[in-house]
Every structure is written in structure tokens, then in C-alpha cells.
Amino acid sequence: MSALLAGKRIVITGAARGLGQSFARAAADAGARLVLCDILEQPLQETAATLSEQGAEVDAVTIDLADPASIEQAFARIADGGGIDGLVNNAALATGVGGVNMLDYDIELWDRVMRVNVRGTWLVSRAAVPLLPRGGKIVNVASDTALWGAPNLLAYTASKGAVIAMTRSMARELGERGICVNAIAPGLTRVEATEYVPAARHQLYETGRALAGAQQPQDVDGSVLYLLSPLADFVTGQLLPVNGGFIFN
Numbered sequence: 001m002s003a004l005l006a007g008k009r010i011v012i013t014g015a016a017r018g019l020g021q022s023f024a025r026a027a028a029d030a031g032a033r034l035v036l037c038d039i040l041e042q043p044l045q046e047t048a049a050t051l052s053e054q055g056a057e058v059d060a061v062t063i064d065l066a067d068p069a070s071i072e073q074a075f076a077r078i079a080d081g082g083g084i085d086g087l088v089n090n091a092a093l094a095t096g097v098g099g100v101n102m103l104d105y106d107i108e109l110w111d112r113v114m115r116v117n118v119r120g121t122w123l124v125s126r127a128a129v130p131l132l133p134r135g136g137k138i139v140n141v142a143s144d145t146a147l148w149g150a151p152n153l154l155a156y157t158a159s160k161g162a163v164i165a166m167t168r169s170m171a172r173e174l175g176e177r178g179i180c181v182n183a184i185a186p187g188l189t190r191v192e193a194t195e196y197v198p199a200a201r202h203q204l205y206e207t208g209r210a211l212a213g214a215q216q217p218q219d220v221d222g223s224v225l226y227l228l229s230p231l232a233d234f235v236t237g238q239l240l241p242v243n244g245g246f247i248f249n
């Protein structure tokens with residue numbers, strides 16, 4: 001059997017580290033050509049160099065999801081290299097955004113979370129659509145915190161609820177172009193960004209899962225590969241929690 005994503009050109013945002021870096025490695029292993037985007041320029045270059053040394057075809061493009069002009073410039077560069085086959089909207093303000101209750105949450109931080117996670121996801125998708133063919137795929141990375149009502153994380157959970165809602169509307173709007181749009185909702189995963197999360201919250205997840213224990217980035221890769229692949233050609237507007245059965249959709 002040929003590789004699942006053989007020759008496909010896939011854009012992954014937030015690919016410098018964490019889940020996005022793991023998706024990039026998995027997509028490369030599945031035969032994809034990669035366009036990795038992030039605001040963290042140095043870690044992005046390092047990730048791209050490592051994957052390139054391992055034999056992957058990789059472009060690295062710096063992008064700031066908070067800045068519409070930066071998104072347009074990044075996609076102009078991406079378009080110079082031709083069309084794309086898939087987009088993973090993974091970049092988000094995902095760290096340092098919790099631990100404060102709704103009564104004390106900072107308004108500036110609320111706005112920044114929304115600007116990056118919600119408006120940024122829309123603007124990146126908008127820029128990507130002209131480059132996607134029929135059969136193209138968009139995978140939005142939401143979070144299961146929006147499903148179970150995680151406390152002390154309100155701007156983030158609201159932003160991920162919006163990503164789920166956008167996934168459904170985008171699926172209907174882009175259906176006429178033959179583009180599939182789906183979302184995954186990972187559970188709390190052990191990455192650099194979640195080191196700040198209190199031990200009690202990690203424990204809640206690790207004992208509350210149907211498949212008890214810690215979630216690693218690699219546990220999420222397969223669902224992203226599937227939704228990017230022709231195996232998911234008739235799947236759109238759906239939300240797939242990938243959390244070891246912590247909460248069900």
C-alpha cells in the first residue's frame with residue numbers, strides 16, 4: 001500500500017513545537033510534503049531542519065495569526081510553491097491562558113485569545129481556500145475543554161467552542177468546492193505548553209479516561225492523518241474527540 005499522504009502538500013500552523021510538531025513528523029512519515037508555519041521563528045527553523053535531515057520535503061514560513069497582513073504574506077509565499085492539499089489549523093494561544101476564574105479574567109488576554117484562536121483560524125482558512133483543490137482537507141484543532149466545560153479557562157474554552165462552530169459552517173460553505181472541514185478535540189496532552197497546568201487537572205484527566213493514563217502528542221497524530229487523507233473524503237463538519245475517552249461527543 002502506498003503511503004497515506006504520498007505527495008500531498010500539507011500546511012500545518014503552530015508546527016514549531018508540541019502537537020503541531022508531532023503532526024508534522026507523522027505527516028512526513030506518511031509521505032506528505034510539508035509547509036510548517038509558526039510565530040516562533042527559531043524553533044520553527046529547528047523543527048524544519050530536523051525533519052529535513054530525516055528526509056522530509058519541508059518549507060518553513062513565519063506567520064503571526066494575530067496579524068491579517070502576516071497571514072496574507074505567508075500564504076503568498078506558500079502559493080509561490082504551488083497548490084496545497086490540506087491545512088491543519090493547529091496554532092493557538094494555548095499556554096498561559098488559564099488558571100484564572102471568569103470574574104478575574106483579563107480583558108486584554110481575552111481579546112488576544114479570540115484574535116489568534118478564532119479570527120486567526122478563519123483568516124488562515126480563508127487564505128488557504130484558493131490553494132485547495134476538490135478533495136482538499138481542513139482539520140481544525142479544537143479542545144475537549146470546550147465539551148466538558150473546563151473551569152478557569154474561559155477565553156480558551158470559548159475560543160475552542162467557536163472553532164467547533166466554525167468547522168460546521170465552513171464545512172457547509174466549502175462543500176460546494178469539494179473541500180472537507182473537520183475538527184479534532186484533543187484531551188489534556190503532555191507537552192511543553194501544558195507544564196503550567198496544575199497537577200490536579202492532569203490527574204483528573206489521567207484517572208478519568210476510559211483509557212486511563214497520560215496522553216502524548218503521538219496519541220493524536222493518527223486522527224489528523226486520517227482526516228487529511230482520502231479515507232475521509234465523505235466526512236465533513238464533524239468533531240472527533242481524541243482524548244482516551246475522557247468525555248464523549
Ligand SMILES: NC(=O)c1ccc[n+]([C@@H]2O[C@H](COP(=O)([O-])OP(=O)(O)OC[C@H]3O[C@@H](n4cnc5c(N)ncnc54)[C@H](O)[C@@H]3O)[C@@H](O)[C@H]2O)c1
Binds near residue numbers: 093193
Ligand atoms: N496540549 C494540550 O493539552 C491540548 C489539548 C487540546 C487542544 N490543544 C490544542 O492543540 C494545539 C497545539 O497546542 P500545544 O499544546 O501543542 O501548544 P503549543 O503552545 O506548543 O502550540 C501552539 C503553537 O502555536 C503557535 N502560536 C501561538 N500563537 C501564534 C500566533 N499568533 N501565530 C502563529 N503561531 C502561533 C505557538 O508558537 C506554538 O508553536 C492548540 O490549538 C491547542 O489549543 C492542546
